[in-house]
Amino acid sequence: MPINKINTPKDLKNLSIAEMKTLAEQMRSAIIEKVNTIGGHMAPNLGIVEATIALHYVFNTPEDKIIYDVSHQCYAHKILTGRKDGFVDSNNYLKYTGYTAPEECEHDLFKIGHTSTSVSLACGVAKARDLKGENHNVIAIIGDGSLSGGEALEGLDFGATLESNFIVIVNDNQMSIAENHGGLYENLELLRKTEGKAELNFFKTLGYDYCFIKDGNDLSSLISTFEKIKDINHPIVVHMCTEKGCGLKQAEENKEKFHWVMPGVLDETSSNTSDVETYTSITAEYLYNKAKSDSSVILINAGTPGVFGFTPEYREKLGKQYSDVGIAEEHAVAYSSALAKSGAKPVFTVMSSFVQRTYDQLSQDLCLNNSPITMLVYWGGISGADATHLCTFDIPLISNIPNMVYLAPTSKEEHLRMLEWAVEQTQYPVAIRVPNVPLVSSGIKDDTDYSILNKFKPAQEGEQIAILGLGNFYTKACELAKEIQLKLNINSTVINPIYMTGLDIELLENLKENHQVVITLEDGILNGGFGEKIARFYGNSDMKVLCYGADKEFPDRVPVDVLYQKYRLTTNQILEDITNILKK
């Protein structure tokens, strides 16, 4: 059994092609079983098994350097580089992250989960090698979906000018997370059709040498190509065609669905589509109906439609009113801004972690121009996610930009009302942090006029203590108020601040009359966030302010309850702090 013999890449070197084929099958089985058990990136990892074997057969890591893009294609690499136990032993399934992790292994160079970074990073690795007079191969692996990202394109442009060994492997599986978009993909298609022979070659125009691998799941052609280019003395792009999901019929047939899957995906019966309403489902439904009733509404996302419930059918029905710009968040924001300035009603949907890729466009293209777009930010909040995909930074990132209006709804009714206002208004760039908690329906029709900016909603009037519970943490504020009543016999004030981009000065001033303590609760990092603005506001007064939220750090797969404990976000801890401060 080849897989049993493989503990380091060196163990590969003596295998025959036949044995490597068996190894590939065994690795694939392990990946399928593990991902079906704990969830993860299924189709991307199945597609690149053979290429990973061939790379480690031909090249010698860690002397040679392989840099993965996104790095969610690294499962096979992990199996071959001493971390097999995390894939074949179900007790160790959680032992390793789903991304490259230098702290795990010397064969991993960077901790990366966002796309489009590998080529730039590899440029630095190659340049450092040259400065130091060293001599090894530098290999960037990038998926075709990641190529459209600005960082990848900047890196490709620069990398072409390196005058030394520099190998970029484009893993072309004809897919981003969903289908590919953009002119570049037409060129990849042309190159596939002509088996790399077309004169018109994107990579060659940048100055790269180029070679084509027709079947990137065929070990023999992979190995012979890699052997040819090993130790090459100039930049080359290896255009390698693989099948996303290769070896798992369901994944081959439904590449998008199997990009990232929940546990048990292969055990699912067809009947288990959930009817439970979520903030995501009601948002998708609202947007669909809105677009159908108003032809100037257009939905924009950057390569992750599934996250927002935009199924293939949904997208198709929207037709021209739907733009998946591919992995290109910068373009998405500038494009949305211009759409809004030109009288359309753009709604840009984006995950909190990925909105980070477009700060300058939010500031310059959007807010400086005060374009009335709607931006919906998903998944914001403290979670047990990988350090590469944290969603705790969007409040400081977005809310400190002038002109922006960033809203934190706390119920279905508020959210839908805000959505309608945001889409229809023509005065501000409006962002809404789509709640990342189970849907709450207040049952009360919301008729708030959100155009009156920075008007916080008092939900319960009390005294001594006021609790500002922002967005996701509004429920926590209500629970805290109940506990305060119970344990301290104080009827506290509860406020739903709604606006993350401005303060309700009048309300905050009035609190001074009969409150001594203000508590702020926000589901994100405290540094630069909402609570600090409240603390600054009360800086010149006798009001005490206690701010609760996440620390400035990159926790890696730390369970939420552990984080809450660490950040003193449990009701008991906050009560303890309040008790202490009231004693003073």
Place this chain on the structure above:
Amino acid sequence: MPINKINTPKDLKNLSIAEMKTLAEQMRSAIIEKVNTIGGHMAPNLGIVEATIALHYVFNTPEDKIIYDVSHQCYAHKILTGRKDGFVDSNNYLKYTGYTAPEECEHDLFKIGHTSTSVSLACGVAKARDLKGENHNVIAIIGDGSLSGGEALEGLDFGATLESNFIVIVNDNQMSIAENHGGLYENLELLRKTEGKAELNFFKTLGYDYCFIKDGNDLSSLISTFEKIKDINHPIVVHMCTEKGCGLKQAEENKEKFHWVMPGVLDETSSNTSDVETYTSITAEYLYNKAKSDSSVILINAGTPGVFGFTPEYREKLGKQYSDVGIAEEHAVAYSSALAKSGAKPVFTVMSSFVQRTYDQLSQDLCLNNSPITMLVYWGGISGADATHLCTFDIPLISNIPNMVYLAPTSKEEHLRMLEWAVEQTQYPVAIRVPNVPLVSSGIKDDTDYSILNKFKPAQEGEQIAILGLGNFYTKACELAKEIQLKLNINSTVINPIYMTGLDIELLENLKENHQVVITLEDGILNGGFGEKIARFYGNSDMKVLCYGADKEFPDRVPVDVLYQKYRLTTNQILEDITNILKK
């Protein structure tokens, strides 16, 4: 005199080519005289005079839409669109901004000063047109230097898929601000050499139709080409070769120096190079010597070497230890991170306004990987700059990212000591905000160990009032302390916080003993910045905290003294606030 007759683009329509040539000369003279009087972008505007005339002759704005990149090439456009008075009448030289400004004129669509945005914006304008069933030309103008920016490349990729009128004019003057870098420019060179006929064509690989204008300063060929492509029904790139600085000998010969000039550039004698030390000059000198003594040191910048005093000779002498990556800040950060991880010592220099273009790379590629780069941030602080180039946002942007160490030196000695530490240490990503004030030399050798993080420097021990004067504003803190002594007879404490990324808990705790008020002074926006962290720290105590800095806004060319007054940053205003709070 043609220029006297031109008040709107319509007035162009009846001119002959000969008259337009005269007009071009007159416009050029006006631009030269104005820029020599008040400073501004000289060479870029001189290069595009004829193209601007031809565009307005052939197309009909504001129905047709022209979107400028960077928009510092818009002077000729402003002259032709009703703002001539700002160029021919010296009393009105300051009437209009140096960038497109929709508030000035219906012919301007966006307020933009950062590069690489026009294609993405134009995509939105074109898509909105199509959604609304309208019918007009959409023209993006982009300089070759801007092409390397990720946003431009993302936009180009997407724009190629528009199935309607979409015209991208690439103004190829063979220059970024300095010389061009990157593989793409090799292709532009090939296309110039072959007069657009080379098979290998970057724009065609993306799917664009393509045409070439050999002499983009020749009105006849510009007009005939524009007439041909007017109302085209698909995306096309017009590759137009112009001469940067055209018509001004000094600018033609020294394109980089004449990109942006100070007033009186043409009146200068050769002897007026300044010998006055500045933070920029001592930094450039330090970096040069460091690189010469250590071959693993490498200086990186993204297309703006002149800002940092990296002259052509300086660059040449550094050879392989110098990387201008072109306009590509995202790549610059990832590249630097990988260089550091691979044992080199990268120093990335960047202006505060442009570091905005790379937030995600700072977070993911750099800080998550904890790569020990040195990043030097220039020009940070409140200024009278255009709204497009404000430098007030870098403190919140950078300092809220985990793992980052962001330092604010206050003297030559501190700055040089920090630089040396930053370059040599291997533990943290370190950013230094190069002071944007006249150089201060304390005369005292700095032997601080900056590896002991977050240790504030107490400069004067006093009581009641403590003043934290950050970086640029440290001098202001000292002045304030003197005034407090004089007017209020209080010996206040003065602290130089140094670290913007962490608090000196011990020092701040100790202040509670005999201080009632803490003042924070920072040269940037308050929202998300340093002062708010101090306010949060003292939130649970009796300490009063007054934070001073800029409001969250985009002021446009507002003089610094007016802004200081507005932000209550004058010593008298702060004294007034202190007096009020001490009365309570």
